[in-house]
Amino acid sequence: MPKLDVYHLRSFGWENDPEEERLKLSTLDYISVSTYNNYCLFFRLEDALKARAVQVLKEGLERTLSQARHLVGRIERDPEGGHHILRKRDDTVEFQVQWLDAPEDAYKYPSIDDIERTNFSTVTLGNLEQWSVLPMTYGERPEANIETHPVVAAFKMNFVRGGMLFHMHHHHFTNDVMGWYGYARQIAENCHAIFNGTSFPSWDPAALDLSRLCKPSPVPEAMITVPPALKRHPAHTKGVSLLFHLPKSKAAKLKNLCSPTEGGGLVPYLSTYDCFNAFIYRTLTRLRAPVFKYPSDTKLFWAEAIDMRRRLQNPKPAPRIRGNVMFCALSNNSAVEQPTLAQVASQWSLSRLATYIRQMTDSVTPEALDAALEMVNIAKNKADVCLTVDGPPPMSMVVTDHRDAYFGDVSFGFGTPLAYRHLADRITNGLIIFYPPRNKSPESDEGMEFIVYYEKRLARQLIEDPEWCEFMEYRGVEAEDSVVREGDEEEDTEEVKVVNVEQVMPVQQDEKK
Structure with missing residues (x-):
């Protein structure tokens, strides 16, 4: 032991x-x-x-x-x-x-x-x-x-x-x-x-x-009583967490795809973040649509967690403030026009979909936050206000940006971290986490990494999709779901492997000799 x-x-x-x-x-x-x-x-x-x-x-x-x-x-x-x-x-x-x-x-x-x-x-x-x-x-x-x-x-x-x-x-x-x-x-x-x-x-x-x-x-x-927090949606199937890498050069190429004119005029300012979010949203929707068979006019749930520390003023929060100083942009609770499944999958141009992402991000203002706080404040059962990531139905997407949590310049004295991960053995389908690059040196092409909590039976199709692979490098299975749920064993799933896992045991044996 x-x-x-x-x-x-x-x-x-x-x-x-x-x-x-x-x-x-x-x-x-x-x-x-x-x-x-x-x-x-x-x-x-x-x-x-x-x-x-x-x-x-x-x-x-x-x-x-x-x-x-x-x-x-x-x-x-x-x-x-x-x-x-x-x-x-x-x-x-x-x-x-x-x-x-x-x-x-x-x-x-x-x-x-x-x-x-x-x-x-x-x-x-x-x-x-x-x-x-x-x-x-x-x-x-x-x-x-x-x-x-x-x-x-x-x-x-x-x-x-x-x-x-x-x-x-x-x-x-x-x-x-x-x-x-x-x-x-x-x-x-x-x-x-x-x-x-x-x-x-x-x-x-x-x-x-x-x-x-x-x-x-x-x-x-x-005071009012709000509905209970959502449970895991029963239509979800067994999930897996997949790790991908977007090199800096590919991110720049992806951003260029978002720069054409729309309706004769230039699109609003779009960041690289808007563009890769749009590309991920489009790809996952395109690949999932034939499986889940929702009507083409379905409005899909999309959410984005947004750090409010840089947006709040008067007073501005302390740099290392505790607690949750983030707010969520929710597609079903926004004045921004919400695209349909068909528009996300193919009908809208990538630049228009990226513009939607930008509009959703910009809609999260201090004023919107204050209005939401007033609503939360009158709930008797405040614990039920929380977001349940896999509460919405399949084909939903929740993104959270961890790129600012960079430790490559942080010394503990005895060492500097090689990387950081949010470790999980419970998979909540639809969650996307963006990680900072492991190497930020100008000469490196290392870009952000991200994990996709995704349906296991669809994983191989995503990993091998030609359009996806043009930009995204697959780096392996990040996590498997440890929770066994009714019906999991009946799914027809194709095994997906951790990158280089075949080399782990031989390396150990060689070292042992």
Whole structure:
């Protein structure tokens, strides 16, 4: 059995903390997804540094927990009907350290070379529960329901041959991806200072202030009960997570396809983001349409999570503000003309579809956010306001942009991450996550990576589609669905393989010799 050390960390200076602190969830936090997130950073690390890395990270976490104070405690209900994070003076955060590199265990688990060779795939790791702090793996599971008083966060180091994986779990109602990125960089800077004996970074207490995103409690007579949050739509079939890469040169070529004139005039400004979103939307719709056979005039559900940190002013949020400071553009709740299935699949030009994406993105304004907060505020059952990614029917699409969460310039002292992934073993069909490039050097053609949570039975068709392959490079299966649902075994699915997985075991055997 691998060695597992479990620590219960208190924040630095906890002895002087108040007996209790309550950090209120903002009105906006309820719009996110009721799940745990499992973010992982991958490091190359020599054996001689591993014990030192444990101590540095342990101390770095303790200091960060005294700053990013919302990471300690549990989510509890307010007497007035909302929720807060209850942080008690002697509360701790679980920190696990697992050694998967001992001689007797080392070849049961992939090395950092194996993991990098397969593009940091969750599939390469095997059973994700082995690598995580349970029950904090991703998914809209009962343990993440905020009425069950869920713990906010936990952390785990997993040592493998040649490296280390650092897992950071937190409840989505307490952080979006950029909220995580803010405290993750704070951990890194604290660790860097400890490792090198230099001064510690500053921390702006304003990062804990969510007042801009909170509405005062309405009078009881104004409160309403909203419908329960959606469950997984019954028409969804077994899914798989596929990893693709869009090289910079191909992204530029794709953007050029969005630049022709429309109706005799130039189209509005379109970013590369608009263009690759349109291309992905078109391709997935074109390939899915013959299978699901919806009427051609069907209005498909499309949603986009948008970081509001750069859009909010007066006051402007602190750079590392906690919580969910993101809002969603929803195709079924927007004044923007919503295309039909036929228009998305073929009738609209790519530039017009990209213009639709741009209009949806631009529709998410501070004023629209305030109006939505007023609506959420009057809900008695706020926990049911949250988005359920696979609640809409098949052929829906939800995109979330993680490209700003770049760690290639972030030193923890003992190392700089090779890559980051949001690890998952529960597949919510229709979700798209855009990752930052692993290499941002000007001479590199490395572009963004992205994962598509997609129907497994249709995966091979997407991977081999000639138009898709002209731009997108397939980098393997990122994750498989660990949940067995009724009817899964009846599906006629064609096996899809992790890129280079055939080479993993031979490499291990050669090294063992």
